[in-house]
Amino acid sequence: MNGMRLILWVLAVILIGLACHQRYRKGGFMGVLLTVVIIAVSVYIGLGLLLFVMQPSILYQPGRDYDSTPADAGLAYESVALTTPDGQTLAAWYVPAKDAAGASWTVLFCHGNAGNNSHRLDTLELFHHLGLACLIVDYRGYGPSTGKPTEKGTLLDIRAGWDWLTEQKGVKPGRIILYGQSLGGSIAAIVAKDLTPGGVVLESTFTSFVDMGSHYYPWLPVRLFARFEYDTLAAVRQLKCPVLVIHSPDDEIVPYRFGQTLYEPANPPKQFGQLAGTHNEGFYDNMDLYRQIWRDWLNGLAEAPMENEEKT
DSSP: OHHHHHHHHHHHHHHHHHHHHHHHHHOOHHHHHHHHHHHHHHHHHHHHHHHHHHHHHHHOEEOOSOSOOGGGGTOOOEEEEEEOTTSOEEEEEEEOOTTGGGOOOEEEEEOOSEEOGGGGHHHHHHHHHTTOEEEEEOOTTSTTOOSOOOHHHHHHHHHHHHHIIIIISOOOGGGEEEEEETHHHHHHHHHHTTSOOSEEEEESOOSOHHHHHHHHOTTSOHHHHOSOOOOHHHHHTTOOSOEEEEEOTTOSSSOHHHHHHHHTTOOSSEEEEEOOSOTTTHHHHTHHHHHHHHHHHHHHHHHSOOTTTTOO
8 A cells, every 4th residue: 555655646746747847838837836736636636536446455355276274284174165144155164172072162263354264374273272163264255255355245254154153063152252363353343243252352453444544544534435444443342242452563554553442442351462573473473472362361261251151
């Protein structure tokens, strides 16, 4: 996004320079000034229209081909085909816990906006060694899943994963942790507000799509032309389960303040896990810290009363 802005502004400067040069040769300061204003306004409107059109491609960056499977990481898994209420077929992987018989928690994994399931094997492996079962779902248009990603569609996709866990695997709602990375955190929170999970984990997540747009384009009226909402903050305020927010001050994509803002209105019990490192590399560069954040939170869950244990 920063590269696109730079290119557009360079082009604008070139156009203004050429136009002003022509006007100056003909004489007339007012003519030059009017030309500058017209070009500046045109560039501003043009950039706004371009961003309006490009929003889906900026937000959703799916990878179609799988680079690997859990088997390549030494993990047993079940390949699952989920069907959504609107007729899409989703690819998902179910990785049982290391001790399947004694597994206490199942993670419903909502990945970020880029790639697909195969790019999250390190996280699946970590969950496995933490004693967690996990279902990771490729949204529509990601991996071999059918369809095209939309805001409503991604929410339906994760709800399909929830239904599969509770209906096909018999997992109690209070034993499901909805976990999301970046965009996936927003999806996890919004889906969770209408359900009764055992917990929600938001990692490197923004407060809303509009807030992210305003952060990157503060000089544009983002709220007027945003095509998506993904209002994580509004959903967090409605959650009635334990919440873990994980964020790094070094995150160069989703500002750290967004994580702090999500944590503040969350209902207790809640925990903030301060990671280190960049948006995409913090997990890898600080694995021990990341693992400890999860362990501490899971230990707290084990001690908390399970109000959602029998709810659906």
